[in-house]
Amino acid sequence: MTGRRAARTPRLPLFEAGPPVAPPLPPAAPEAPPSPRRFLMLHGAGLACPQAAIWALRFSPLVGIWREEGLLIETTGLPEPEPALLARILTAFEKAGHPACGLLGAAPAALAALLRAGLPSQVLAAEPDLARLPVSALALPGPMIAALHRLGLREVAALEAQPRGPLARRFGPAIALELAALRGAITPFTPIRPPPSHVAARDFLSPLVTAPGLERAMGGLIATLCEGLLAAGEGARILRLTAFRADGSWQELRQGFGRASREPAHLLRLMARRVEELRPELGFERLILAAEVEPLTPRQPGLPGEDTAPEELATLLDRLGQRVQLWRLTPHASHWPERAIRRVSAFAAPIAFTSPVSAPSLRPLRLLRRPLPLEAVALLPDAPPSLLRLGRQAHRITRAMGPERLEPEWWQGHTARPRDYYAVQTESGARWWVCRSGAPGGPDNRWYLHGYMS
Amino acid sequence: MDRAALLAGLRARIARFDPGLETARATLPLAPELDAHLPWSGLPLAGLHEVLAAEPGAGMGFSALLLARAQAALPGRSVLWIANEPDAYPPGLAQLGLSAASLILIRAPRPADALWAAEEGLRCPAIAAVLLMNATPDLTAARRLQLAAETGGGIGLLLRGDDESPGPTAALTRWRLAARAAEGGSPHHLGEPAWEIALLRARGGRPGAWAGEWDAMRGELRVLAPAALAPTASARRVRGA
Numbered sequence: 001m002t003g004r005r006a007a008r009t010p011r012l013p014l015f016e017a018g019p020p021v022a023p024p025l026p027p028a029a030p031e032a033p034p035s036p037r038r039f040l041m042l043h044g045a046g047l048a049c050p051q052a053a054i055w056a057l058r059f060s061p062l063v064g065i066w067r068e069e070g071l072l073i074e075t076t077g078l079p080e081p082e083p084a085l086l087a088r089i090l091t092a093f094e095k096a097g098h099p100a101c102g103l104l105g106a107a108p109a110a111l112a113a114l115l116r117a118g119l120p121s122q123v124l125a126a127e128p129d130l131a132r133l134p135v136s137a138l139a140l141p142g143p144m145i146a147a148l149h150r151l152g153l154r155e156v157a158a159l160e161a162q163p164r165g166p167l168a169r170r171f172g173p174a175i176a177l178e179l180a181a182l183r184g185a186i187t188p189f190t191p192i193r194p195p196p197s198h199v200a201a202r203d204f205l206s207p208l209v210t211a212p213g214l215e216r217a218m219g220g221l222i223a224t225l226c227e228g229l230l231a232a233g234e235g236a237r238i239l240r241l242t243a244f245r246a247d248g249s250w251q252e253l254r255q256g257f258g259r260a261s262r263e264p265a266h267l268l269r270l271m272a273r274r275v276e277e278l279r280p281e282l283g284f285e286r287l288i289l290a291a292e293v294e295p296l297t298p299r300q301p302g303l304p305g306e307d308t309a310p311e312e313l314a315t316l317l318d319r320l321g322q323r324v325q326l327w328r329l330t331p332h333a334s335h336w337p338e339r340a341i342r343r344v345s346a347f348a349a350p351i352a353f354t355s356p357v358s359a360p361s362l363r364p365l366r367l368l369r370r371p372l373p374l375e376a377v378a379l380l381p382d383a384p385p386s387l388l389r390l391g392r393q394a395h396r397i398t399r400a401m402g403p404e405r406l407e408p409e410w411w412q413g414h415t416a417r418p419r420d421y422y423a424v425q426t427e428s429g430a431r432w433w434v435c436r437s438g439a440p441g442g443p444d445n446r447w448y449l450h451g452y453m454s
Numbered sequence: 455m456d457r458a459a460l461l462a463g464l465r466a467r468i469a470r471f472d473p474g475l476e477t478a479r480a481t482l483p484l485a486p487e488l489d490a491h492l493p494w495s496g497l498p499l500a501g502l503h504e505v506l507a508a509e510p511g512a513g514m515g516f517s518a519l520l521l522a523r524a525q526a527a528l529p530g531r532s533v534l535w536i537a538n539e540p541d542a543y544p545p546g547l548a549q550l551g552l553s554a555a556s557l558i559l560i561r562a563p564r565p566a567d568a569l570w571a572a573e574e575g576l577r578c579p580a581i582a583a584v585l586l587m588n589a590t591p592d593l594t595a596a597r598r599l600q601l602a603a604e605t606g607g608g609i610g611l612l613l614r615g616d617d618e619s620p621g622p623t624a625a626l627t628r629w630r631l632a633a634r635a636a637e638g639g640s641p642h643h644l645g646e647p648a649w650e651i652a653l654l655r656a657r658g659g660r661p662g663a664w665a666g667e668w669d670a671m672r673g674e675l676r677v678l679a680p681a682a683l684a685p686t687a688s689a690r691r692v693r694g695a
Contacts, residue, residue: 454649
């Protein structure tokens with residue numbers, strides 16, 4: 001007990017007293033910015049159109065058209081200091097033939113109102129002084145502004161001093177919404193393009209004109225993009241290359257892939273084939289390559305001789321698809337011969353055909369897309385043909401199987417004449433699948449060669 | 455170095471110069487009689503073959519049979535069908551064993567595109583066979599196709615109409631197919647598909663002619679004895695060649 005008491009009241013301090021330690025202060029409240037997001041509002045003639053908005057994508061991935069009067073560019077997180085950024089963007093627009101004035105700040109609605117009030121281009125660092133802003137600069141309909149003027153409310157300060165309830169009862173919610181937007185409440189805006197998750201961009205001091213130069217630049221961009229894709233475990237399904245010219249115009253290339261890929265060689269091979277579609281004119285100043293992605297898990301390569309990777313086929317089909325048209329065939333539930341098969345994408349999952357139950361041996365190997373007209377001679381109106389004339393050549397028929405009568409599928413709404421199909425063998429041994437369209441013995445029935453049989 | 459090893463080394467070197475001479479290569483079985491006649495004892499994979507169709511149906515039937523055999527020999531691979539207007543009809547092709555599940559149709563109106571697509575396809579290890587219809591590649595183009603097939607390991611088929619002077623070819627074999635009335639059958643029954651199969655040219659082998667019948671039930675090509683053949687036009691042409 002004594003020992004414990006002694007331990008409680010030590011004669012010596014546990015440690016030497018140093019300089020007095022200030023009690024820890026609560027962390028200083030961070031100087032909360034009015035809104036962490038920064039926007040640049042541009043007003044100018046002919047700016048509020050998709051053409052200019054897409055061109056402005058070269059500065060920031062988030063660009064929208066603001067209420068059909070200007071462009072809104074989100075500059076949050078851009079590495080350049082804001083005054084330099086503003087100067088660069090304004091110079092670029094002026095060079096492109098669209099002189100504009102712009103304000104860089106936090107609340108888009110306030111920026112637009114200040115621009116309407118005639119404030120020159122500048123960066124607004126702190127909360128701008130909105131109290132002296134005339135009511136006529138607000139985004140309110142004209143009759144409402146006239147009514148406010150009649151009430152003697154000419155400045156924003158006067159308007160804000162009014163109780164909101166009577167204002168809302170008389171004018172509706174528009175004024176309250178506009179005042180909240182002026183003070184930094186988030187106003188939604190729709191970007192002209194959804195921001196892509198993976199982007200590689202590059203500026204070129206001397207504009208790119210030649211195809212080899214463009215290809216090299218594209219190779220660099222694709223390599224950068226693929227590193228990002230690999231790190232994220234994703235593959236590109238669609239690549240979109242946007243090339244910006246100095247004169248305010250731009251060109252876009254979209255290249256889709258049958259299967260998500262992040263292999264630079266494959267992506268570059270497909271994109272390089274499209275270089276000839278680019279028209280540099282005076283040269284491209286900036287290239288942006290954006291990818292629409294989907295998850296892609298890495299696959300362990302098998303031993304040689306094992307089943308080949310599905311990527312092999314997908315990359316081949318991607319390449320072929322650029323120059324030729326390709327498809328697969330799938331079965332379709334129909335008795336009508338040309339409707340029994342359907343074209344589907346070559347990348348679709350394959351479906352096996354089962355041979356038709358009704359007549360397993362009476363189907364051709366090739367079904368002509370345009371049946372060849374025949375002239376037929378038959379002993380009786382409903383007998384198989386004994387002589388068929390194809391063009392100027394007459395073929396005597398030695399054997400004929402049939403008829404197989406097919407009625408149009410009226411329950412599908414198809415209207416056609418019934419067909420009688422015969423498998424015939426000519427004297428030379430050739431086997432044809434021929435049909436008579438129309439009733440046997442009818443006045444206007446026709447004969448067609450519809451397919452070749454083995 | 456002993457004599458046997460020296461000879462084997464020399465043979466391997468020659469085989470590298472001309473892969474057509476190589477004896478031990480993967481082949482497709484056709485029919486016992488045909489396999490015995492061919493120098494590779496079967497139709498070699500990784501090669502280009504030419505089929506002249508005296509009649510569209512017979513040529514197509516034989517080609518479909520080869521495609522089906524290639525599909526069976528190289529499972530998991532796809533088959534490309536390249537034509538000006540591809541009009542494959544899977545319900546009929548299934549009778550010859552060709553499954554449409556791995557069949558990809560390619561429409562190439564320009565001959566240059568068709569040749570390019572065939573070469574790209576043959577070079578790809580995911581392709582079992584490429585059928586190129588109505589294309590007449592010159593010797594250089596055919597040689598390119600042959601080299602591509604050696605790279606990819608698939609089979610390349612050139613199917614085109616028959617003409618009197620087909621010209622030289624870089625393909626390993628050249629066949630001519632004509633239709634023939636089946637043995638059985640009646641005026642109201644066609645019988646099994648029956649062909650006159652003429653081997654016009656085989657690299658390192660002799661030409662030959664057979665009468666064949668496709669036995670759909672057993673899924674095999676039945677060859678009638680060559681002696682039973684009446685001398686037909688195509689057989690006469692072979693002898694004259």
